[in-house]
Amino acid sequence: MSAALHYPSYYPSYFSIEDILATNEKVPCKFEKTACDLGFLDPSGGSKDLEVGTKLELPCWLARALASRRQIVSCQLPKTFRERYREILKADAALVDLHTLSPHFYELGQHLLPLAGPEGTTLGLLLVETLRERLRSIMDTSLNTTEDDAGTRQSKLDQLERSLFLTGRKTFRDHQLWLSRRAHIVTTSYMVTQHNKRKFSEVS
Amino acid sequence: MLSEKALELIKELDRSKDGKLPAFNEDIIRKVLEEMNTLFQQNQRDVGEAAAGEIRYFPSIHLRHAALDRNKRCLLAYLYNRLERIRAMRWEFGSILPADIRANLCEPETQWFNRYNKNLASYMRSLGEAGGLDLTQDTKPPKNLYVEVRCLRDYGEWEVEEGDTVVLQKDTTHYLPLAACHHLIRQGVLEQVE
Known part of the structure; x- marks a missing residue:
C-alpha cells in the first residue's frame, strides 16, 4: 500500500515534525525590553534579568513570538540568508551544499519572512529562485541515477528537495514495474521487510 | 534554552522512520511537564504582579507563554505522530504487531490499537452483502485467482x-x-x- 508519496510540510501543520525541526533553527536577536528574571537564558550574562540590548541567539519559534506584537526583541537574519550567502546562491545555486548550509532552507526561509522587514522581498525571491535553479537537476538525477549514487546525490539537498527527490525515484520505479508488467505482483509489505532486516542484524 | 527537552522527543521520532517505533519516552515527557509546570507557576505569579500595574513583567510573561505553547505543540505532535505510525502498522503488519514493537507501546496506545482493530474489523464486516469485505486484501488488482x-x-x-x-x-x-x-x-x- 502506498500512502501519500511524501509528506510536504510547506503547508505547515501543527503536528508536522519537519516544521517543528525547522522552527528550531537559531536566529540572532537583540532584546529591546528588559525581561525580568530570565537572565539564565544568557549563559554569559550572569545577571538576574535580561537587560535591554542583550544579544542572544533564539530559536525561530521564540523569535517570532517575541518580535511580532510587542516587539520585545528585534531580529536579524541568520547568516545563511544574509547578503554574502545570497550572492553565493545567486552565482550558482545548483552547486551549493544546502544540507550543510541549512537542512531546512526553504522551510526556515518562509518562517523568517515576517522577521526580515525591508529585506522580505529579496528573501522571498531568493527562495523561489534557488529552488527554480536547483529543481531541474534534482528531477534529472532522481530519474537517472543508480541506487548507489542516489545516496551521495541526496546528501547535498535540503529536506524539501530530498522529499521531492525520493518521490521522483519512487514514481520512476513504479513506472518501470508497470512497463515490465509486474505491477500486480504482491510483495512483502515495506515495514515487514525493514523489521525483518533489523531482526536478522540483531541475531548476527 | 527552554523547550529543549521537548525537542528531544521530536528528534527521536525523526531519527526512527520507516516502521520503527521508539519506546514511549515517559521520562522525558515527565521532565517536559515539570518544565511547563514551573513556567506556568512563574507566569501566574508575574501575571498577578502585572495586573497590579507592574508593566515591566510583560516581556517575561510573553516569553514564558511562547515556551509553554511550544512545549505543548511538541508533546501533542509526539503523541499524534506515534498514533499515525501505529495506525499505519495495522495495515502493514496485520492485526497482531511483532512483540518488540508491542513492547514499545505505552498502555493507552495499546488500548487505542485494540480499539482501532475492533473498529476496522466491524467496519469491514458491515461492507457489502455477503458478510463483509476485507479491505486489507487485494491492495493491487489481481490478475489470477x-x-x-x-x-x-x-x-x-x-x-x-x-x-x-x-x-x-x-x-x-x-x-x-x-x-x-x-x-x-x-x-x-x-x-x-x-
Missing part, C-alpha cells in the same frame, strides 16, 4: 480455506488461491513467483 508462491521460511502446517492443509517448508513452491495466501505474502512468509 491462483498464484504460484515460494516459501521463504519454515512456517509449518497451514490450512487453506476448503479444509486442505499444506506444509509450508522453506524453499518449496505451491499453487494457492491468492485470497487465502495474500496476508502470508505481505508478512514475508511467502513470495509470489511470476
